[in-house]
Amino acid sequence: MNSVESILGKIIMMLKDSIKTINEYQRAKKLNDLDLDYANLQDEFERLVKLAKYITDTDISYVNLIDNYSQWTITSSASGPFQVDREDSICQFTIQGEGIQELPILDQDKRFSDNPFVKRDKLKYYLGIPLKVSTGENIGALCVLDQSEKNISLEKKRLLQLIADEIVEKLEHKKKLDQLEDQLASAIKERYQMAHDIRSPLGGILGLTSTIEEENMDADESKAYFKLINSSVSKLMELTDDILDKRQKLGDKNQFDLSSLKAHLEELYLIPASNKDIALDVSFDKTKNQYKFSRRKLLPIIGNLIANAIKFTPSKGSVAVKLDIMEMDKRVFLTVKVSDNGIGMSKEKLKELTNDALGLNPGTNGEKGYGLGLQLVAEMVNSIDGKLNVVSEKDKGTTMDVTVPI
Structure with a gap:
């Protein structure tokens, strides 16, 4: 019994x-x-x-x-x-x-x-x-x-609960606002394309009317007519420029380039790495900094990878993050490689990447494994049509590559 x-x-x-x-x-x-x-x-x-x-x-x-x-x-x-x-x-x-x-x-x-x-x-x-x-x-x-x-007092605790509820409401509204901004960005993108489609012929008309206006024409009525055309076309050009400017401002707010992504990652993870006496180096290809890409889900994805690398790297170790842009099959991709010289994983452990137990392993300083981080990363990467690849060898470190279309 x-x-x-x-x-x-x-x-x-x-x-x-x-x-x-x-x-x-x-x-x-x-x-x-x-x-x-x-x-x-x-x-x-x-x-x-x-x-x-x-x-x-x-x-x-x-x-x-x-x-x-x-x-x-x-x-x-x-x-x-x-x-x-x-x-x-x-x-x-x-x-x-x-x-x-x-x-x-x-x-x-x-x-x-x-x-x-x-x-x-x-x-x-x-x-x-x-x-x-x-x-x-x-x-x-x-x-x-x-x-x-x-x-x-109980009354003050109730007031704190109201503040906590307000914080959560702000966070959830922020998420909804981000979703609305994505929808707006999509709509403005269509307007942006329209603006480009009509801007070229309008520019040609404007140039033609300016040429005619500069010539010595006998008919004053013709000049007046072309001035009206010139004025109308100029207003249409201003409208298309306004559409393009709005699109650019909205895009800048929700976008990274390689240098701004590097700055964000350093701001968030240099201190956690230095607290464990780990050298964190974030680098990028400066020749490709002209590319802009959405910030959506990038910080949670890359942040989980960096935190995971710090966790499983001993003191005096190093974590390297390389950011790059590549073109393949007429598409453009952001690539992120996070490499460490930590404890690594055996072939058997690599096969367990989808297991809940993976996130329960202690770190090199005994950090508790609330991880499940790699599972979350894989899910987030898949949600934006990206790919995650992990290469690791026990006692020699781990390299995690993320490739996402931009």
Whole structure:
């Protein structure tokens, strides 16, 4: 009987672990689907974070967005967002629950008493509220912390919940706005083509009328007639130029070139790499910087690859990111190669790339594997008709190539 109970117990534990893994995958996927540029969120949420700090009269207030490996923090100061390893996050426990998590004696909680941030800042109090999106996943948390013990009232907690709801609403509206802008860009692209189609003949007419106008014609009526044509054509030219200008401005807002993509990646990942004493080098072919391409899904895709490389590369190691543009079969592609000299993977492990268990491997510094990152990357790459290729050798490193049409 005990043997049967033991087997049943193991089965139940396996089912729970499987459900937890699936839930974490869906949660991380939902955050990636928002397609956020963490470097540009500070201005949008700084005031709300300050409001949370003011309401609770606490030392610190944060908005924390938690992906596979990292916690991206937006503060109440203008210093900009910063990143910490997920295993050092307190909010990672908040997102696993359904409601407010309050830790009135944070420094005495066994889970956090040795936390580097709790020890460094001598923190004693924590209160976190999950950031739950409309489909039910917790993508992060709004939290306040203090160096003294606090007693925050139920009314103030309700106000914090309103702020958390407002943050989620802004993020989801941002996603909807991005989708509308994509639709608008498509419509403007059609207008752009129309403008080009009519601009050439109009330019020819304008040049012809200008030539006729410069000649000494006897008939004043003819001159007046051609002046009218000249004026009309000039207005049409202004209209087509306006269409082209609107298209260019909208495109610039939602597009990268190789140099701006490099700058974004360095802003987000140089510090996480240096914290682990890893050399991160991002390079690109400067002769191809004239190409523009949509930023959609690029940061989540490349970010997951870089975070994965950092995780599985030991201190004093290196991660190289090469950005390039190539033309093939009359199409243009963005290529991203992320290479590391980390612990690599065996042939057997490579075959498990689609397994949930892959993301549960610890990193070289014992980082916990909330990964499932490669699965998410593969799904996102497929969604934009791209290709992902992984080459790895145990103890010799890994190279991941992404090719996406632009």
